[in-house]
Amino acid sequence: MAFRDDVRRIRAIVWKDLTTERRSKAGFNSVASLGVTILVLFGLALGPDGPALHDAAAGALWLAILFAGVLAFNRSYQVELDGGALEALLLYPGARWAIFAGKLIANLIFVTLMLVIVVAVGIVLFSVDVPASWPQIVLIMMLGVLGIVSLGTFYAAMSSRSRAREVLLPLLLYPMLIPVLLAAMSATKALLFGDVMNEAGAWMQMLVIFDVIFLVATFLAFEYVIEV
Amino acid sequence: MSPAATNQFGPPKPAPAWLGWLAFLFFTFAQVFSLMTSPADAMMGHLQKNMYVHVPAAWVTFGAFGVVLVASLYFLWKDDERADLLAASSAEVGSLFCGLTLVLGMLWGRPTWGVWWSWDARLTSTLVLFLIFVGYLSLRSFVEDPHRRGQWSAAVGILGAINVPIVWMSVQWWRTLHQIQSSPRGLAPEYLRGLMLNLAAFTLLTVWFIWRRYEAARYERAAEHAAQAAALGGYHG
Numbered sequence: 001m002a003f004r005d006d007v008r009r010i011r012a013i014v015w016k017d018l019t020t021e022r023r024s025k026a027g028f029n030s031v032a033s034l035g036v037t038i039l040v041l042f043g044l045a046l047g048p049d050g051p052a053l054h055d056a057a058a059g060a061l062w063l064a065i066l067f068a069g070v071l072a073f074n075r076s077y078q079v080e081l082d083g084g085a086l087e088a089l090l091l092y093p094g095a096r097w098a099i100f101a102g103k104l105i106a107n108l109i110f111v112t113l114m115l116v117i118v119v120a121v122g123i124v125l126f127s128v129d130v131p132a133s134w135p136q137i138v139l140i141m142m143l144g145v146l147g148i149v150s151l152g153t154f155y156a157a158m159s160s161r162s163r164a165r166e167v168l169l170p171l172l173l174y175p176m177l178i179p180v181l182l183a184a185m186s187a188t189k190a191l192l193f194g195d196v197m198n199e200a201g202a203w204m205q206m207l208v209i210f211d212v213i214f215l216v217a218t219f220l221a222f223e224y225v226i227e228v
Numbered sequence: 229m230s231p232a233a234t235n236q237f238g239p240p241k242p243a244p245a246w247l248g249w250l251a252f253l254f255f256t257f258a259q260v261f262s263l264m265t266s267p268a269d270a271m272m273g274h275l276q277k278n279m280y281v282h283v284p285a286a287w288v289t290f291g292a293f294g295v296v297l298v299a300s301l302y303f304l305w306k307d308d309e310r311a312d313l314l315a316a317s318s319a320e321v322g323s324l325f326c327g328l329t330l331v332l333g334m335l336w337g338r339p340t341w342g343v344w345w346s347w348d349a350r351l352t353s354t355l356v357l358f359l360i361f362v363g364y365l366s367l368r369s370f371v372e373d374p375h376r377r378g379q380w381s382a383a384v385g386i387l388g389a390i391n392v393p394i395v396w397m398s399v400q401w402w403r404t405l406h407q408i409q410s411s412p413r414g415l416a417p418e419y420l421r422g423l424m425l426n427l428a429a430f431t432l433l434t435v436w437f438i439w440r441r442y443e444a445a446r447y448e449r450a451a452e453h454a455a456q457a458a459a460l461g462g463y464h465g
Contacts, residue, residue: 154387158367158383158384162370162371163370163372164366168363168370172366172367172384174359175356175360176360176388178395178399179394179398182398182399183398186402203401206398210394210398213390217386217387217390221386224380224383225379225380
């Protein structure tokens with residue numbers, strides 16, 4: 001079963017990436033701290049007025065996740081560049097998309113853990129009242145993170161191996177993420193305010209469509225960017 | 229050894245000088261003609277004349293990015309480096325006209341709407357398109373290896389092109405206040421003539437720009453190949 005082999009490869013890559021991360025810890029701690037720091041900065045820029053902070057909470061949360069997440073994406077390939085690990089990874093038999101899927105899942109877990117911390121801090125700092133519809137917000141967060149991580153993992157495969165990787169990844173990634181961010185922010189904001197316009201469901205549907213489009217596109221295109 | 233001789237496709241076909249002159253003269257004629265013949269608009273006055281540069285600039289922007297998309301797909305399919313160079317040349321010229329579209333739109337928007345910018349779907353997606361291709365051109369300048377540069381920028385170009393209608397759709401939902409898209413049917417003939425003339429003039433100019441840029445890109449690439457071959461000891465002298 002070729003597919004079962006691919007699943008095993010994906011699992012191996014996810015395990016490898018998470019183990020590297022778990023043993024160093026420095027990566028996760030610094031990225032999560034950065035996310036929190038960005039939230040504090042947003043608070044200073046928009047506060048100290050309570051209602052204004054409350055209004056901006058959804059946008060600030062998503063931007064903090066985005067800005068901190070970008071560092072994680074470059075890291076996930078940077079560790080492969082030492083000692084030619086990426087070349088070795090490519091030499092192993094198996095489909096290229098399995099590498100992408102493995103990295104994507106590892107990044108997904110990484111960013112989700114960071115999100116938990118950032119959201120917890122955000123609820124406190126921005127005096128957010130958690131609404132009754134919080135399961136929907138969790139779903140939107142997962143969908144939004146999936147969109148950010150799929151494009152982030154894809155673009156980092158290029159930027160991490162170019163000159164000027166620090167500037168190139170945000171430059172390529174942020175414009176591409178506008179639809180995902182807009183949908184995620186709008187849905188989150190709507191739900192935080194009780195969804196009076198009944199728009200959260202529509203934004204969620206759009207988010208699902210965007211995720212599917214970008215996942216398919218990045219899976220198809222990954223082969224072209226990883227081989228060279 | 230001349231750079232062109234090391235190019236596997238031979239020297240590029242030079243853009244004929246007459247085409248450049250024709251584009252330049254036709255463009256001048258179209259501008260003068262449309263400015264002279266169209267009466268002041270009842271609502272907008274002479275501001276309306278901005279349409280003769282803004283609308284054609286937007287049209288050729290999308291045309292140029294269409295070329296980027298097609299050439300990028302062709303490059304990934306056939307691995308023909310000329311397609312990569314055509315995509316790059318088109319992206320440069322397209323970005324130029326995209327920037328021009330935005331600036332001209334703002335110059336018109338300020339007196340008409342009272343604001344330089346509005347966050348509506350068409351404005352925002354044009355701006356995002358501009359940013360995507362700024363990223364595309366930066367990527368090209370940050371990657372040394374020509375083949376890698378070609379593969380990567382083709383992927384970025386294709387994903388960028390996919391993204392534009394998606395951005396449009398999402399912003400459309402988010403907010404919209406732009407006036408209804410001006411279609412040629414809604415225009416009086418005296419305006420339409422000027423617009424069509426300018427559209428042809430801009431298209432000609434764009435073809436000329438892309439062709440010239442492509443020609444230069446072919447020589448640049450040939451020089452890259454020659455330098456690479458010399459570094460590997462393939463050529464002496």
